[in-house]
Amino acid sequence: MLPEGIYKRRKNHNNTPPTVLLVITNCIVLALLTQLFTGCNSINNFFWGALAILALYNVYTIRRNPDEYTWLNGIIYVVSIGMMILLFFYFQNQPHNC
Known part of the structure; x- marks a missing residue:
């Protein structure tokens, strides 16, 4: 049998x-x-x-939720931005079908 409050824990599943x-x-x-x-x-x-x-949206989101961005989350965010920059230059240097 499922506990009574199992579905009440996740409000709106968000x-x-x-x-x-x-x-x-x-x-x-x-x-x-x-x-x-x-x-x-x-x-x-x-x-x-x-x-x-997109950069303005990032600033807005970080300013709106400052308690969510601890040093670990900040490092993850910076690494993700760096990876996206590297992927952009990688895909730009690949041969294209023009």
């Missing part, structure tokens, strides 16, 4: 930490922007504008 949501959002947006707005020889200006908006 217990994913904001740090994880921010990293996932960054990865998805960067992947879509790279696919849509980078070409064989140049990068569209809209890519840089959308990346600036």
Whole structure:
């Protein structure tokens, strides 16, 4: 038999930490922007504008939830940003079908 309060513990099933949501959002947006707005020889200006908006969203999310960003979560966030930058340059240097 299941305990009585098992389904009351997870209010609306939204217990994913904001740090994880921010990293996932960054990865998805960067992947879509790279696919849509980078070409064989140049990068569209809209890519840089959308990346600036994503940076503002990151600042807003971190300022909204300062208690969630401990030193460990901060290190994970910085490492994820570094990995996305490395992946961007890796995919830019791959041969394209133009």
